[in-house]
Amino acid sequence: ERLGMPEAVLCAGKDMVSLNSIVAELAARPDHPVLFTRMEAGQLGGLDPEHRAALDYDALSSTAVLHGHLPARPGNVAVVTAGTSDLRVAMEAARTLHFTGVSHKVYADIGVAGLWRLTERIEEISQCDVIIVVAGMDAALASVIGGLVGKCVIGVPTSVGYGVAADGTTALNAMLASCGQGVMVTNIDNGFGAACAAIRVLNSLMIKESSV
Amino acid sequence: ERLGMPEAVLCAGKDMVSLNSIVAELAARPDHPVLFTRMEAGQLGGLDPEHRAALDYDALSSTAVLHGHLPARPGNVAVVTAGTSDLRVAMEAARTLHFTGVSHKVYADIGVAGLWRLTERIEEISQCDVIIVVAGMDAALASVIGGLVGKCVIGVPTSVGYGVAADGTTALNAMLASCGQGVMVTNIDNGFGAACAAIRVLNSLMIKESSV
Amino acid sequence: ERLGMPEAVLCAGKDMVSLNSIVAELAARPDHPVLFTRMEAGQLGGLDPEHRAALDYDALSSTAVLHGHLPARPGNVAVVTAGTSDLRVAMEAARTLHFTGVSHKVYADIGVAGLWRLTERIEEISQCDVIIVVAGMDAALASVIGGLVGKCVIGVPTSVGYGVAADGTTALNAMLASCGQGVMVTNIDNGFGAACAAIRVLNSLMIKESSV
Amino acid sequence: ERLGMPEAVLCAGKDMVSLNSIVAELAARPDHPVLFTRMEAGQLGGLDPEHRAALDYDALSSTAVLHGHLPARPGNVAVVTAGTSDLRVAMEAARTLHFTGVSHKVYADIGVAGLWRLTERIEEISQCDVIIVVAGMDAALASVIGGLVGKCVIGVPTSVGYGVAADGTTALNAMLASCGQGVMVTNIDNGFGAACAAIRVLNSLMIKESSV
Amino acid sequence: ERLGMPEAVLCAGKDMVSLNSIVAELAARPDHPVLFTRMEAGQLGGLDPEHRAALDYDALSSTAVLHGHLPARPGNVAVVTAGTSDLRVAMEAARTLHFTGVSHKVYADIGVAGLWRLTERIEEISQCDVIIVVAGMDAALASVIGGLVGKCVIGVPTSVGYGVAADGTTALNAMLASCGQGVMVTNIDNGFGAACAAIRVLNSLMIKESSV
Amino acid sequence: ERLGMPEAVLCAGKDMVSLNSIVAELAARPDHPVLFTRMEAGQLGGLDPEHRAALDYDALSSTAVLHGHLPARPGNVAVVTAGTSDLRVAMEAARTLHFTGVSHKVYADIGVAGLWRLTERIEEISQCDVIIVVAGMDAALASVIGGLVGKCVIGVPTSVGYGVAADGTTALNAMLASCGQGVMVTNIDNGFGAACAAIRVLNSLMIKESSV
Amino acid sequence: ERLGMPEAVLCAGKDMVSLNSIVAELAARPDHPVLFTRMEAGQLGGLDPEHRAALDYDALSSTAVLHGHLPARPGNVAVVTAGTSDLRVAMEAARTLHFTGVSHKVYADIGVAGLWRLTERIEEISQCDVIIVVAGMDAALASVIGGLVGKCVIGVPTSVGYGVAADGTTALNAMLASCGQGVMVTNIDNGFGAACAAIRVLNSLMIKESSV
Amino acid sequence: ERLGMPEAVLCAGKDMVSLNSIVAELAARPDHPVLFTRMEAGQLGGLDPEHRAALDYDALSSTAVLHGHLPARPGNVAVVTAGTSDLRVAMEAARTLHFTGVSHKVYADIGVAGLWRLTERIEEISQCDVIIVVAGMDAALASVIGGLVGKCVIGVPTSVGYGVAADGTTALNAMLASCGQGVMVTNIDNGFGAACAAIRVLNSLMIKESSV
Numbered sequence A, B, C, D, E, F, G, H: 001e002r003l004g005m006p007e008a009v010l011c012a013g014k015d016m017v018s019l020n021s022i023v024a025e026l027a028a029r030p031d032h033p034v035l036f037t038r039m040e041a042g043q044l045g046g047l048d049p050e051h052r053a054a055l056d057y058d059a060l061s062s063t064a065v066l067h068g069h070l071p072a073r074p075g076n077v078a079v080v081t082a083g084t085s086d087l088r089v090a091m092e093a094a095r096t097l098h099f100t101g102v103s104h105k106v107y108a109d110i111g112v113a114g115l116w117r118l119t120e121r122i123e124e125i126s127q128c129d130v131i132i133v134v135a136g137m138d139a140a141l142a143s144v145i146g147g148l149v150g151k152c153v154i155g156v157p158t159s160v161g162y163g164v165a166a167d168g169t170t171a172l173n174a175m176l177a178s179c180g181q182g183v184m185v186t187n188i189d190n191g192f193g194a195a196c197a198a199i200r201v202l203n204s205l206m207i208k209e210s211s212v
């Protein structure tokens, strides 16, 4: 956190004994806001009731916040999704940005299958400092946005789809091989990481600005 | 050929003894036009000089034609490429269509990195009966065209690119997982197969028309 | 839909809040037929009861139709399967064709393990405008049909099988590398996409015919 | 060899110092026939001239024989190929069988793209004790023969082809997942191994017969 | 079956409506023994009670037999496993052999981690006409037996293990690349296919013998 | 270019006819600086001599510049490499930054095998606006820097190494799965793309600053 | 065991009939301590109650011990983990070491995302004879420790993480390609194997020492 | 080197400008012995003649030594290979051990295809402190030795072979999944790394011994 990054606990794969002990420790530090990611409903249910009550839990993004969010920062981020099914991942990014105090807006379900949906919003989207593009399957949306905007574009491939698409590798590789030059990529379904990357960009910005 | 398909010899992987014997046999049947695909310059050079002289060879597509082309057929095909590097594959498709007597036009280097290049030509492209889209890397062009046109769209992934793109698997999978519903796909770099697929579609058409 | 393609909602991966809101919105437009694909029994059960009642649901293909089907169109399609286990995917194609108003017939369990089963029906199958071949494991049926018929052949690899076959990649690659030239391929288990591809072919046909 | 198997030296990957020393040692044992496989022309050229002269080298199969072949054995084997490009591998099998004294016949270029080519010869092929099927790309020929004959069928996938076919994995997996039950498979391009497998089968046979 | 092969129904992936209809049809033909493979307990439970009662079901191998087994044939087969966990697959082979009337013996848990276990039994094993080796993980047992016996050796890789071993690909590839020349391989976990392959070998044998 | 991005021509995979025509066209526009990437020595040699003379070619990075570079921009970038072998890729990034007018410094051969090399320079590196980390094999350097600095970190995996490392996939995946949260990644060996990504970040910055 | 290695039964994949029979047999030999690994809670519950009671079961590591542990041996081992989620695997190693009588200490959650956590303990860790590093995702910790310590370092990649990390292949390959020279690696999640490897090292040590 | 590890320069992938500058720098420090690995003949030829003359180059292992070797250390290592083709990798290990002053012996071509070759030498091999097993293809030798010896066994998979074996992944995975418990593994073809791992083990030993 001394790096200007959010403190987060990845709950996936943690046994309940360890998780309860981590939550207990953090609950005792009220001045220290923490984000929990990938917390399954089952894990939430297995927490000590008093700690569970202290958490602000969101089911769609599987995130929970303890002790409120960080102070507002300059900069704003667009979180764009190709389809409705990409929302879980987009909301993980949005919740992380909210927790960190970063202004943002979600533009859902505007993939290239119906190009006019993007065309109508591209002007507004291109006003943001950073654009996070969340897309599965062919992930063509990242390339198209990368070709239309010269700002920082961060692609988050999702595991949405089936057959060759299902584990997100196709979306990941399509983003990495994107003809839209300079599109950056995170791990599959890593909405948290994309938000952190955006925060890194805004960190540079903040320092620049404050030193003006 | 009795199926209305072009007769073609795939030269890749054939030893010169076998290839020379195949060419000799076919050269003796002047009423029987044949297409040779993936004939390397080295293979051309290794042919018996008299047979080599009888071939109409094209270096960019690595194809050769013996005994002229088939009579003209109804229907027309658009062959679209994302980049200049996809031309080798696109020209294999174009040469196959030409050999089979099918009218066609090549639209090169109009990938989504510069979307306006496509926008300017999409009206004309959508007039064709079949659209072959040749693209490597993220192959986003196939999805975009599939979303803009309701005719038959055949995607040919290419091995153009490097890193995660280099063997064409990313382009292949992106086309297969395309959000443009009903886009059909051939093997990587298979311009010949895409032309054959287009001919299959036109075969159905011809029969329909002639029976009207 | 303005492209002559069916409007479809892919339910796989959608959370119930999003799905219920999509269904509610579409239910309010009775003149607007819609197809739902990959709707699990659990998702059907989670819908608002009034909307659930309005759906024509089919368990084998996991599809549901809202507000009836589209008007009949010219053209007819054969849907062929190698084994009984490929039926789920074949029925997704058949339901999509039915929804779109396209005449079709299913030929099930006629794979090459018993070649006579195909031989007996190939004459009838080759009368159709488009042939969809649904097969898993070695997918040899697509190659054999591609070698016997010159019409448009669309291969749908399935994830039927186990070991090297189980995720459908073997069937997919075998179809892509098919020695039956010009066989086109869709994503694994994508019966919907194959039907859409067939509709694209028939779209070209319709325009041709109507302009005769 | 005490197991009734041919003694063979795999030359691929051996440095010339090691290879020359192996050849010298074996050349000194004239009563001891040996087969060299995957001997590149360059390796042949790098051998000591006197040893090179003693070898019976075949370029197409990249095999060489030293000190003649083994005595004739009972049994006979069909070696079938789908295409002309599969000949290199088929000839490696044929040379191994010849070296071991096993009667055999090669049936080349009878793949399922033109099913009648197989139909004309299947009766004759099914008379053999063992059938080796050499095929690349979709390898559908192995499944079709497996469905037509109840004798021992050994599939040899080849690396013939390009795109998804090129390294032979598609042919390998298609053979392993074959709907023709009980088809056995060897490594890609392993004509030698297929011949050895056939010899193992004939070994069982010989023992049975001699003990009758 | 006219090929001398067992008739079998693969239950995996079949919906209960299809499966019940197949079983009903076969139950009506008492002179026609049939083997069901990969029948899950859930599928057994979903069968019409009268048909369920008619089946001889074995839980370990997930097989069921209807209308008894085929008459005894000449030849005998060794089924060897590396570990106890490979038993499910080995028993599928054994049940298929039993159903087809082939004499066989199972040698379980004699992998190379304790080489003496193999050494003690290799003499007896090598008396059989065909040896089926069932092994997962490194599958080293197939190579060792292939090096010790000159008879027909059929490797069945299993999906036993975890990490790089878990899906059976490592065992499959190790068997395919075996230094024991002429070892033949089936699909992962395909005990049924290995038994069928053994039956193909014995078919050749039977014909030979009866013609002596 | 209207997006504030450098105009670049990827030479890899282009035939000489196409490449010469592209260069000729661009050479005629002296007010229009252009960058050529992945230009092999062979391609340079195949250019028309007059155009070749006009290019500023760099062999290590395989880049060429035509008509000088763009005007200087605010912002500065650190290009860090793990090993000496990563220099080719790092220099492609550096040349792209230089061409675009971006101040930068290269820190070579400071991988984690000798952690002190990094420790000595981390203070200086963390002063830059953007940090590009070029690393192959385990790519651990990206994670370590990501853990020490809160600014924008862009990882470029390289194909340096052999065995499991050789094609760069291990480095790519390690960077994507990095425990250093918010590290962004480009395609393997894509120094150009990393520079473009850095320019996108600086574009946001410039706009912010100029609007202060 | 005559090799100085622990006797262990891998429960994963074993059916309950086989497992109960193995446990019964071993329970009858009280002088013979045995370790059970990968015993799921379900398997424990399926054991005969009397045997279940005799087992010392640990849920986190899924291990059980029968008849106590082996006598203490010389040497000591550090078991280091990158994250809390790696504990299951680390505890499998620790339980195996404990069972075999080897002194050890677990250092948990000291990955490179917060480098100071490692720095504080590296001195103590480097005092041990063998260091086992348990890490998933990018597994950078193994490289960093390998660069700081010259003793025997054994890497255990874990399947912790998601996307490109989830099955442990990325961690495995990153460890194999580690820039920390001479780091040895085991299978994914194989804490047992790492402990056995450490015991092999200590076996050499013991013999050396006792012969001093 | 302060860790007791050899100092080595990996030449693969280094451009000649960088390599010559590295060699020049090291040549100036005569008290500082250095090992060069993976130095191709072409690279050797491109060195400044005076430096080339100072190198002790070995073509089979592609290694070169500058300024002699390190003082002798206690301990001894067996380097075992399955086949003759594995020698290049085994000699890289042997040269590294020699350079570092470690006593060792190479046992070549004793793979399990002829088990007696191993049986004759296993007694002698098991006397060594560390056993390095170099094997490609199925790598069964590592499992067999791991089952026969309780000392430290380090497996080095090689890229020897073709088809599924050719890139060494099969050998790598077979070693990782070895049924010989506690076998440790290095990267494919990494003879250098195996020697370094052995040196790490001996480092622990030396310290133990000297402190006795």
Ligand SMILES: Nc1ncnc2c1ncn2[C@@H]1O[C@H](COP(=O)(O)O)[C@@H](O)[C@H]1O
Pocket (backbone or CB within 6 Å): A007, A008, A009, A010, A011, A037, A038, A190, A192, A193, F179, F181, G083, G084, G085, G109, G113
């Ligand atoms: N959803 C997420 N995806 C990736 N990394 C995460 C996520 N949530 C938290 N993390 C990071 O995971 C690291 C390890 O977390 P922990 O296992 O709690 O020590 C922390 O540094 C977090 O920044």
Ligand SMILES: Nc1ncnc2c1ncn2[C@@H]1O[C@H](COP(=O)(O)O)[C@@H](O)[C@H]1O
Pocket (backbone or CB within 6 Å): A083, A084, A085, A109, A113, B179, B181, C007, C008, C009, C010, C011, C037, C038, C190, C192, C193
């Ligand atoms: N079974 C299916 N397979 C592939 N795509 C589908 C399927 N069903 C619907 N689609 C398409 O998925 C796209 C995204 O749907 P949605 O997530 O509802 O916005 C739509 O354009 C549909 O045409």
Ligand SMILES: Nc1ncnc2c1ncn2[C@@H]1O[C@H](COP(=O)(O)O)[C@@H](O)[C@H]1O
Pocket (backbone or CB within 6 Å): C083, C084, C085, C109, C113, D179, D181, E007, E008, E009, E010, E011, E037, E038, E190, E192, E193
């Ligand atoms: N366990 C099995 N593994 C592989 N193939 C099988 C298995 N059991 C039956 N089969 C074959 O699967 C084919 C298709 O069966 P079905 O789906 O019932 O038509 C039949 O020809 C059977 O020989």
Ligand SMILES: Nc1ncnc2c1ncn2[C@@H]1O[C@H](COP(=O)(O)O)[C@@H](O)[C@H]1O
Pocket (backbone or CB within 6 Å): E083, E084, E085, E109, E113, G007, G008, G009, G010, G011, G037, G038, G190, G192, G193, H179, H181
């Ligand atoms: N967790 C484990 N991972 C890998 N191998 C194991 C594990 N536990 C036991 N083993 C080994 O697995 C081998 C086979 O065990 P079994 O299936 O009981 O015959 C034994 O030699 C054990 O040493």
Ligand SMILES: [Mg+2]
Pocket (backbone or CB within 6 Å): A082, A083, A084, A109
């Ligand atoms: Mg949508």
Ligand SMILES: [Mg+2]
Pocket (backbone or CB within 6 Å): B082, B083, B084, B109
């Ligand atoms: Mg272009």
Ligand SMILES: [Mg+2]
Pocket (backbone or CB within 6 Å): C082, C083, C084, C109
């Ligand atoms: Mg069937």
Ligand SMILES: [Mg+2]
Pocket (backbone or CB within 6 Å): D082, D083, D084, D109
């Ligand atoms: Mg042919």
Ligand SMILES: [Mg+2]
Pocket (backbone or CB within 6 Å): E082, E083, E084, E109
């Ligand atoms: Mg066992």
Ligand SMILES: [Mg+2]
Pocket (backbone or CB within 6 Å): F082, F083, F084, F109
């Ligand atoms: Mg270095």
Ligand SMILES: [Mg+2]
Pocket (backbone or CB within 6 Å): G082, G083, G084, G109
């Ligand atoms: Mg942690």
Ligand SMILES: [Mg+2]
Pocket (backbone or CB within 6 Å): H082, H083, H084, H109
């Ligand atoms: Mg040898």
